[in-house]
Amino acid sequence: MNELLQLKGRFEQKSSSGRPGSPKLLANQIVSEKKILKLKKELEELKEYWLNISYFEGALISVTYVDVVAKSRRMRELFKKNSRIQPNDCVVGAKFIDKTSTEKQHVITYYVDLDVLDESINTLNIVASLLIKDFNGEISTEKLNSISDRTDNYEPGIIARTKFLQAIVDISSIENFAIPKNELDELKTSIISIFDTKVPTSELLKRVGLNVPDYRVIDETTILLTPDQLEILNEKAPYLISMATTDLSKLDTQNFEIFDSGHRMTIPSPADEPVVGVIDTMFDTSVYFSEWVTFQDKVNADIPINSTDYEHGTAVSSLIVDGASINPELDDGCGRFRVKHFGVARGSKFSSFSILKSIKEIVADNRDIKVWNLSLGSALEIQKNFISPEAALLDKIQYEFDVIFVIAGTNKRVSDKARMKIGAPADSINSLVVNAVDKDNKPATYSREGKVLSFFNKPDISYFGGDGKNKIRVCMPTGEYFVAGTSFAAPWITRKMAYLIHKIGLSREVAKALIIDSAISWSKPNSSMNLIGYGVVPQKIENVLNAQDDEIKFVISGESIMFDTYNYNLPVPVVDDKHPYIAKATLCYFPKCSRNQGVDYTNTELDIYFGRLNGQKIITVNDNKQNDNVSLSETDARGLFRKWDNIKSIIEYVKPNGRAKKAYGDGLWGFSLKTKERLNNGDGRELRFGIVVTLKEMKGINRISDFISQCSMRGWLVNRIDIQEMIDIYNVAEGEIHFED
Numbered sequence: 001m002n003e004l005l006q007l008k009g010r011f012e013q014k015s016s017s018g019r020p021g022s023p024k025l026l027a028n029q030i031v032s033e034k035k036i037l038k039l040k041k042e043l044e045e046l047k048e049y050w051l052n053i054s055y056f057e058g059a060l061i062s063v064t065y066v067d068v069v070a071k072s073r074r075m076r077e078l079f080k081k082n083s084r085i086q087p088n089d090c091v092v093g094a095k096f097i098d099k100t101s102t103e104k105q106h107v108i109t110y111y112v113d114l115d116v117l118d119e120s121i122n123t124l125n126i127v128a129s130l131l132i133k134d135f136n137g138e139i140s141t142e143k144l145n146s147i148s149d150r151t152d153n154y155e156p157g158i159i160a161r162t163k164f165l166q167a168i169v170d171i172s173s174i175e176n177f178a179i180p181k182n183e184l185d186e187l188k189t190s191i192i193s194i195f196d197t198k199v200p201t202s203e204l205l206k207r208v209g210l211n212v213p214d215y216r217v218i219d220e221t222t223i224l225l226t227p228d229q230l231e232i233l234n235e236k237a238p239y240l241i242s243m244a245t246t247d248l249s250k251l252d253t254q255n256f257e258i259f260d261s262g263h264r265m266t267i268p269s270p271a272d273e274p275v276v277g278v279i280d281t282m283f284d285t286s287v288y289f290s291e292w293v294t295f296q297d298k299v300n301a302d303i304p305i306n307s308t309d310y311e312h313g314t315a316v317s318s319l320i321v322d323g324a325s326i327n328p329e330l331d332d333g334c335g336r337f338r339v340k341h342f343g344v345a346r347g348s349k350f351s352s353f354s355i356l357k358s359i360k361e362i363v364a365d366n367r368d369i370k371v372w373n374l375s376l377g378s379a380l381e382i383q384k385n386f387i388s389p390e391a392a393l394l395d396k397i398q399y400e401f402d403v404i405f406v407i408a409g410t411n412k413r414v415s416d417k418a419r420m421k422i423g424a425p426a427d428s429i430n431s432l433v434v435n436a437v438d439k440d441n442k443p444a445t446y447s448r449e450g451k452v453l454s455f456f457n458k459p460d461i462s463y464f465g466g467d468g469k470n471k472i473r474v475c476m477p478t479g480e481y482f483v484a485g486t487s488f489a490a491p492w493i494t495r496k497m498a499y500l501i502h503k504i505g506l507s508r509e510v511a512k513a514l515i516i517d518s519a520i521s522w523s524k525p526n527s528s529m530n531l532i533g534y535g536v537v538p539q540k541i542e543n544v545l546n547a548q549d550d551e552i553k554f555v556i557s558g559e560s561i562m563f564d565t566y567n568y569n570l571p572v573p574v575v576d577d578k579h580p581y582i583a584k585a586t587l588c589y590f591p592k593c594s595r596n597q598g599v600d601y602t603n604t605e606l607d608i609y610f611g612r613l614n615g616q617k618i619i620t621v622n623d624n625k626q627n628d629n630v631s632l633s634e635t636d637a638r639g640l641f642r643k644w645d646n647i648k649s650i651i652e653y654v655k656p657n658g659r660a661k662k663a664y665g666d667g668l669w670g671f672s673l674k675t676k677e678r679l680n681n682g683d684g685r686e687l688r689f690g691i692v693v694t695l696k697e698m699k700g701i702n703r704i705s706d707f708i709s710q711c712s713m714r715g716w717l718v719n720r721i722d723i724q725e726m727i728d729i730y731n732v733a734e735g736e737i738h739f740e741d
């Protein structure tokens with residue numbers, strides 16, 4: 001096998017050279033004064049409504065767009081306050097509704113001042129009158145674009161030309177204006193998020209008639225309400241409720257079989273093995289490996305505890321510490337790990353609110369822990385239009401701290417319906433979410449499925465979690481058990497993440513990309529990504545790290561400083577003026593996320609371009625032309641190129657009659673990452689990323705030596721990742737130093 005290569009070189013940075021063009025309509029559009037007057041009437045009615053609401057001073061308005069809109073196609077003129085405060089700055093929520101069985105529409109909620117509403121009504125009135133006066137009541141794409149290009153010298157006179165054009169473009173994307181509608185199913189004790197009205201949440205709730213103590217506030221807009229309080233809020237101000245989830249959840253079910261072999265396991269004392277964090281139910285300190293585990297009980301002491309509360313957490317930690325010894329046939333080559341175990345739940349039910357509070361404190365107090373295993377999951381399904389509070393907290397932690405969570409994909413019972421969505425917190429976007437497969441790499445019978453927010457691929461990957469007669473052996477307080485569930489697939493991936501980060505010394509971005517990349521096959525997958533994610537991760541860690549003899553596999557990392565982060569200096573071996581390779585690349589990064597933005601959850605997009613270099617242009621492996629002014633709908637951009645996704649997978653599948661690619665010039669390939677912001681807050685600045693690239697020689701020839709030589713000549717620092725050598729370095733680095741007297 002070929003060793004993994006680590007390439008270190010310089011990424012160049014440059015600002016965006018493009019400026020927004022003058023407003024234009026999409027092809028074959030017609031905007032009529034009838035539609036404009038309809039929208040004007042809706043805004044006038046909304047203004048009258050909000051004038052009678054005294055809880056806050058502005059207006060909450062939900063705008064239904066005609067389809068899924070790109071940021072560039074959202075309103076730019078209507079709802080604009082001034083040059084500094086644009087409509088996009090006023091967005092407080094976003095969701096999808098079904099337009100047809102296959103098409104969706106954006107519904108975006110804005111919070112605007114009433115004087116801004118007045119100005120928008122006035123703008124619509126002027127534009128409608130101009131269409132009647134000068135365009136016979138309607139304007140087409142051809143006509144508007146000719147005015148925009150100045151081939152038609154029309155000047156509106158009573159309104160600025162650009163304002164006139166942009167207002168019409170805005171109108172073309174809008175279906176209607178309305179009061180926000182919440183999606184409450186029932187009035188239970190719930191974690192409620194309200195729209196941001198610039199009034200402090202506690203003060204706003206007092207105005208509605210609710211007194212909520214500080215300890216029941218999660219963040220600026222999220223609180224825990226009782227059924228009575230929720231009923232009052234829903235009666236007096238239903239439009240304030242942006243999101244709601246039931247607080248008290250049931251743990252997803254686990255499949256346990258008692259097995260008493262009479263054999264008692266032993267384990268040596270720990271030395272300097274890496275420490276992994278586990279957040280779960282209780283841990284039993286009487287088990288054979290307890291010396292390897294530091295345990296803290298984070299549950300209120302007043303909550304009663306019984307023996308079953310120790311089973312799940314103890315079983316999970318047994319796999320992380322000693323999984324390969326307990327299950328020799330599943331030995332992954334990762335060795336043993338120490339665990340710091342935090343018990344945050346007891347019984348079959350848990351409070352999401354209390355766990356949220358605990359996780360914040362746990363991670364903040366244990367900054368030395370880089371890899372966390374969270375195999376707790378809700379039996380309830382995720383919501384379609386917003387991320388769970390638990391997942392949002394994990395995403396925030398991972399953006400702010402250099403940590404990664406490995407999360408179980410949650411299970412369904414035999415009695416559950418045939419298809420069932422995953423449960424919180426498996427909707428965490430930054431986390432590595434793990435589903436389970438059986439011995440034949442088929443989805444386990446208890447598998448639940450994604451996607452998240454109708455878009456994000458969750459789970460990320462899958463691993464053996466036991467199923468049918470083939471189960472996983474774990475240690476529990478009363479002895480050995482055979483188990484099955486995503487809870488017992490996730491710890492094996494946690495072990496791999498800890499190995500890559502602590503023992504090999506890779507960044508979490510590169511480690512996550514390596515694990516996902518290892519699961520992606522060169523053949524088109526037959527199974528649904530909704531169940532297994534990008535694929536099944538190999539058992540042996542060497543198969544995650546190394547490549548086949550006909551493959552060149554390397555990792556590269558950097559950070560986004562400006563709009564374009566690029567390197568055009570990658571030499572790929574050339575044979576007879578051609579590149580005899582197919583390519584695969586996986587990109588991972590950890591963006592800041594905004595739960596209050598609903599379905600538009602990730603704040604930053606890294607749009608990757610990778611392929612052969614022809615002059616200063618990259619001929620992309622996946623034909624990505626998003627930056628080439630090519631007409632592409634937002635739906636297609638998200639589907640084809642994973643726009644706004646924090647994981648990008650580019651792959652050329654093996655074809656029976658595949659041909660080598662033409663080599664241009666010196667045979668160089670290049671990378672370019674375009675950074676795009678959803679909220680204009682600079683959230684993508686200094687955002688770190690990791691990329692894994694695999695080049696597969698089409699005739700099976702090993703050309704890694706040529707690649708290394710050419711990279712070195714091009715100024716790259718090439719490091720071979722020798723597993724044993726890295727382990728030796730780790731052991732020396734972690735060993736105690738004794739000074740002579």
